[in-house]
Amino acid sequence: MAKTTDKQPRMRAAKILDRVFFERAYSHMALNEAFRKHPLEEVDARFITEVVYGTIKRLNTIDDVLGRVMKNPLRKTDRRVKTILRMSVYQLLFMDRVPERAAIHEGVELAKAWGRGGLKGFVNGVLRNVARQGLPDYPSITDPVKSIALSTSHPEWLVRKWVHAYGETETLAMCEANVKRAYTTLRVNRLQTDRSALQANLETDGVKTTPGTLASDSLIVTEGQAMHSERFEKGAFSFQDESSMLVTYALDPQPRMHVLDACAAPGGKAAHIAERMEDDGEVLANDIHAHKEALIAEQAERLGLESITTQTGDAVELAANVEAEAYDRVLVDAPCSGLGVLRAKPDIKWQTDPKEIETLRALQLNILEAAAQALKPGGILVYSTCTVMPEENEDVIAAFLKNNASFDLDDTLDERLGLKTERGQRLIFPQQYDSDGFFIAAMKKRGGRI
Numbered sequence: 001m002a003k004t005t006d007k008q009p010r011m012r013a014a015k016i017l018d019r020v021f022f023e024r025a026y027s028h029m030a031l032n033e034a035f036r037k038h039p040l041e042e043v044d045a046r047f048i049t050e051v052v053y054g055t056i057k058r059l060n061t062i063d064d065v066l067g068r069v070m071k072n073p074l075r076k077t078d079r080r081v082k083t084i085l086r087m088s089v090y091q092l093l094f095m096d097r098v099p100e101r102a103a104i105h106e107g108v109e110l111a112k113a114w115g116r117g118g119l120k121g122f123v124n125g126v127l128r129n130v131a132r133q134g135l136p137d138y139p140s141i142t143d144p145v146k147s148i149a150l151s152t153s154h155p156e157w158l159v160r161k162w163v164h165a166y167g168e169t170e171t172l173a174m175c176e177a178n179v180k181r182a183y184t185t186l187r188v189n190r191l192q193t194d195r196s197a198l199q200a201n202l203e204t205d206g207v208k209t210t211p212g213t214l215a216s217d218s219l220i221v222t223e224g225q226a227m228h229s230e231r232f233e234k235g236a237f238s239f240q241d242e243s244s245m246l247v248t249y250a251l252d253p254q255p256r257m258h259v260l261d262a263c264a265a266p267g268g269k270a271a272h273i274a275e276r277m278e279d280d281g282e283v284l285a286n287d288i289h290a291h292k293e294a295l296i297a298e299q300a301e302r303l304g305l306e307s308i309t310t311q312t313g314d315a316v317e318l319a320a321n322v323e324a325e326a327y328d329r330v331l332v333d334a335p336c337s338g339l340g341v342l343r344a345k346p347d348i349k350w351q352t353d354p355k356e357i358e359t360l361r362a363l364q365l366n367i368l369e370a371a372a373q374a375l376k377p378g379g380i381l382v383y384s385t386c387t388v389m390p391e392e393n394e395d396v397i398a399a400f401l402k403n404n405a406s407f408d409l410d411d412t413l414d415e416r417l418g419l420k421t422e423r424g425q426r427l428i429f430p431q432q433y434d435s436d437g438f439f440i441a442a443m444k445k446r447g448g449r450i
């Protein structure tokens with residue numbers, strides 16, 4: 001086997017993981033940065049991506065397995081050795097295509113190449129023991145929370161909350177879906193092309209896709225890298241999950257309308273709204289972060305959209321910045337814990353502090369109340385999040401409706417989504433359609449007709 005060098009995939013994966021574990025870098029950003037700096041063959045990029053995401057997704061299970069074979073606690077282990085052990089255990093126990101012998105050998109080689117040659121015997125011994133013992137029988141643990149947490153690699157506090165809200169069966173299914181691979185989904189820009197034409201064109205670029213079942217604007221990538229197609233730069237499509245596309249269908253924007261998107265960056269939904277309005281009307285895209293205004297503007301430019309105006313401001317203070325009752329549609333795609341998108345962003349489950357959820361819930365309600373004032377009577381208000389957490393979803397809507405008697409849940413939402421809703425509210429679990437976990441609620445303001 002070849003000597004491990006700085007450029008080899010395992011070394012690259014180790015360096016990315018080191019940044020995620022010890023510098024709190026986000027995995028998707030650390031990966032993108034690493035790929036931008038040193039472009040790679042597709043096969044290597046795929047391997048690195050799988051090792052990085054897989055190791056993070058399976059972290060508590062991997063650490064539990066290591067804890068069972070190591071004399072000293074893992075937390076006292078040298079930083080680099082800890083990363084090497086974690087990623088090697090992932091390959092040993094979760095990657096069928098990596099032979100056991102190769103996973104152990106490469107772990108030892110990596111220790112040597114990464115300045116830890118003195119610990120190569122230790123790495124070898126630990127990995128051999130893990131290979132011999134295999135994965136513990138987690139499903140047989142009698143406490144359901146512990147059993148789900150270790151067999152599907154989720155923090156116990158989160159599993160406990162989900163079991164309480166949705167029951168054991170649904171929680172297990174959700175957790176199993178969260179450790180699956182995330183597919184890349186594209187949204188066709190209907191102002192330029194249609195779904196079947198884009199599909200055929202992408203195929204000529206070596207990108208194979210299949211139409212999504214949930215959103216009529218979607219194509220799911222099954223082979224190749226859509227990011228490298230020049231059709232992206234030319235605005236024929238964007239990257240967006242299917243559940244997220246449903247938010248625009250819920251909002252039902254029409255040409256010549258005025259639409260307020262209160263939390264808009266990086267602009268995925270604002271652009272989708274403008275596309276559905278045939279770029280005729282106004283989409284005011286507001287976000288609190290000044291540096292994100294450029295992201296929305298870049299997106300609008302790439303897609304050739306002129307109806308989007310950007311603005312920086314705190315949505316809680318929208319009443320001071322936008323005219324009252326001036327918008328036909330208002331979207332609050334709220335800042336949230338992101339616990340519905342764990343397939344693509346697995347770090348979130350380890351980095352979320354459960355106490356943050358209460359803070360988020362208060363912010364979400366404040367934003368919703370402020371943004372709602374901008375809606376015309378008869379208009380539609382949509383609230384959405386990419387989380388599966390009642391406190392941030394149904395509870396926010398219940399509190400809002402209690403304080404705002406002129407709003408009703410919109411029970412015609414079923415028709416627009418093509419899905420059953422609970423009187424205008426829909427929670428999408430990640431296991432249902434292989435898409436992100438999302439919550440969408442639509443409400444109507446009493447009065448005029450729009």
Ligand SMILES: C[S@@+](CC[C@H](N)C(=O)[O-])C[C@H]1O[C@@H](n2cnc3c(N)ncnc32)[C@H](O)[C@@H]1O
Binds near residue numbers: 264266268313333
């Ligand atoms: C879920 S993301 C929005 C995603 C966006 N709608 C899209 O589809 O691309 C939530 C956004 O809310 C913004 N945000 C957080 N707090 C805010 C506040 N108080 N006022 C306005 N925007 C806020 C964040 O900067 C973040 O970009």
